[in-house]
Amino acid sequence: MQEEKKKKLAMVIFSGDMDKLFAAFSIAAGAAASNMDVTMFFTFWGLRGIKANVKTGKSLFGRMLGVMYGGDINRANPSKMSFGGIGRWMFKKMMKAKNVPSLPELRQTAIDLGVKLYGCQMSMEVMEIPREKMIDDVAECVGVAFFIEQAQKADATLFI
Amino acid sequence: MQEEKKKKLAMVIFSGDMDKLFAAFSIAAGAAASNMDVTMFFTFWGLRGIKANVKTGKSLFGRMLGVMYGGDINRANPSKMSFGGIGRWMFKKMMKAKNVPSLPELRQTAIDLGVKLYGCQMSMEVMEIPREKMIDDVAECVGVAFFIEQAQKADATLFI
Amino acid sequence: MQEEKKKKLAMVIFSGDMDKLFAAFSIAAGAAASNMDVTMFFTFWGLRGIKANVKTGKSLFGRMLGVMYGGDINRANPSKMSFGGIGRWMFKKMMKAKNVPSLPELRQTAIDLGVKLYGCQMSMEVMEIPREKMIDDVAECVGVAFFIEQAQKADATLFI
Numbered sequence: 128m129q130e131e132k133k134k135k136l137a138m139v140i141f142s143g144d145m146d147k148l149f150a151a152f153s154i155a156a157g158a159a160a161s162n163m164d165v166t167m168f169f170t171f172w173g174l175r176g177i178k179a180n181v182k183t184g185k186s187l188f189g190r191m192l193g194v195m196y197g198g199d200i201n202r203a204n205p206s207k208m209s210f211g212g213i214g215r216w217m218f219k220k221m222m223k224a225k226n227v228p229s230l231p232e233l234r235q236t237a238i239d240l241g242v243k244l245y246g247c248q249m250s251m252e253v254m255e256i257p258r259e260k261m262i263d264d265v266a267e268c269v270g271v272a273f274f275i276e277q278a279q280k281a282d283a284t285l286f287i
Numbered sequence: 288m289q290e291e292k293k294k295k296l297a298m299v300i301f302s303g304d305m306d307k308l309f310a311a312f313s314i315a316a317g318a319a320a321s322n323m324d325v326t327m328f329f330t331f332w333g334l335r336g337i338k339a340n341v342k343t344g345k346s347l348f349g350r351m352l353g354v355m356y357g358g359d360i361n362r363a364n365p366s367k368m369s370f371g372g373i374g375r376w377m378f379k380k381m382m383k384a385k386n387v388p389s390l391p392e393l394r395q396t397a398i399d400l401g402v403k404l405y406g407c408q409m410s411m412e413v414m415e416i417p418r419e420k421m422i423d424d425v426a427e428c429v430g431v432a433f434f435i436e437q438a439q440k441a442d443a444t445l446f447i
Numbered sequence: 448m449q450e451e452k453k454k455k456l457a458m459v460i461f462s463g464d465m466d467k468l469f470a471a472f473s474i475a476a477g478a479a480a481s482n483m484d485v486t487m488f489f490t491f492w493g494l495r496g497i498k499a500n501v502k503t504g505k506s507l508f509g510r511m512l513g514v515m516y517g518g519d520i521n522r523a524n525p526s527k528m529s530f531g532g533i534g535r536w537m538f539k540k541m542m543k544a545k546n547v548p549s550l551p552e553l554r555q556t557a558i559d560l561g562v563k564l565y566g567c568q569m570s571m572e573v574m575e576i577p578r579e580k581m582i583d584d585v586a587e588c589v590g591v592a593f594f595i596e597q598a599q600k601a602d603a604t605l606f607i
Contacts, residue, residue, distance in 0.1 A: 352541075413541050
């Protein structure tokens with residue numbers, strides 16, 4: 128009964144950029160802290176947000192992608208001023224200097240507050256990133272129909 | 288009566304990137320398949336999503352833009368790893384290998400399921416892409432007020 | 448009483464790109480003109496949308512960021528075809544040729560129509576852009592919880 132009355136936020140996380148993931152997890156954690164029910168649907172580049180730090184890819188292209196866009200959430204670069212990793216390092220420094228939580232810490236907070244993480248099955252197949260290459264906190268790997276269902280029930284929807 | 292009860296999704300398609308258009312049409316088709324009423328409002332770079340494969344532009348800048356950002360949905364590059372067209376080719380290969388529909392096929396599915404496509408009049412004028420340079424399936428070319436009207440009635444809104 | 452019945456739009460403005468800011472302020476102004484209550488929450492690069500044309504940054508990194516991503520809304524480059532400022536100049540020309548309002552004019556229209564602008568406190572701290580470096584029209588600098596509150600009450604939400 129109480130569950131039904133909870134306000135709901137449904138998010139698509141398409142981007143794997145450091146700054147956008149930061150915005151996404153901030154909003155998710157903030158919404159969960161405000162007693163909202165939060166669903167994050169990770170697709171395409173966004174899969175980095177829930178990937179473990181392991182190699183991926185089976186086919187030639189899959190392995191190439193795994194090398195070029197590999198690593199976990201810590202490897203995410205900002206969408207601007209990436210400078211081959213310098214931007215990432217710089218933003219981490221700046222955030223630490225202001226006592227802002229790091230991206231993995233922020234994700235953990237979101238998870239602890241009950242935010243549910245879902246992987247997009249189709250992009251996982253195309254990018255050759257199977258379930259076992261992801262962090263354990265991922266609830267399930269689902270199709271786009273799952274997101275649609277969430278969005279229909281949601282009070283707010285965001286594509287990031 | 289039944290029409291009024293249909294859940295509604297209103298989308299702004301700002302991006303003309305291959306991967307974002309793919310996400311957009313996946314969500315649109317998925318929503319329409321779930322019996323939602325779906326409106327896609329294409330603006331700026333997103334116009335590529337509904338453009339025909341023809342030359343555009345009248346003024347010097349318009350023609351320059353037509354050359355630099357020309358072509359139809361098949362010419363869309365991924366937002367990352369574009370590599371002057373190699374990324375596009377690679378993703379097409381990867382998608383085909385997994386039996387994922389191509390971007391034009393996915394758009395057709397969305398159209399067949401009843402998704403309505405609208406062009407943003409103002410960006411069409413600025414970018415010098417008139418109605419007759421677009422695919423026939425475009426329902427109408429409208430102003431931002433049209434999107435606002437849709438968004439007000441919508442159960443979910445996304446900016447892609 | 449009437450106030451409560453107003454439809455509501457809550458936007459996160461993450462991008463500081465010329466074209467995305469243009470889309471954001473167009474939608475905001477259009478919604479306000481349609482009698483909607485509109486909240487824009489500017490975060491990260493989006494802060495450019497409400498910054499004054501002054502130097503920012505105190506620490507080494509903050510000052511570097513202030514130089515590399517400095518200036519006000521007039522300095523915003525398009526998300527594509529930036530070409531070190533040429534794209535910006537070209538789009539301004541093209542928009543003027545079609546009698547489309549400039550980005551600062553469009554923002555002013557939005558403000559005049561009652562759109563409320565908010566700065567994201569956390570990104571202001573990280574990027575070292577204090578309140579006094581922003582335009583006077585900014586209503587307040589707030590945390591993400593403020594946006595969540597707005598989103599819960601909103602009829603439409605967008606992340607741009």
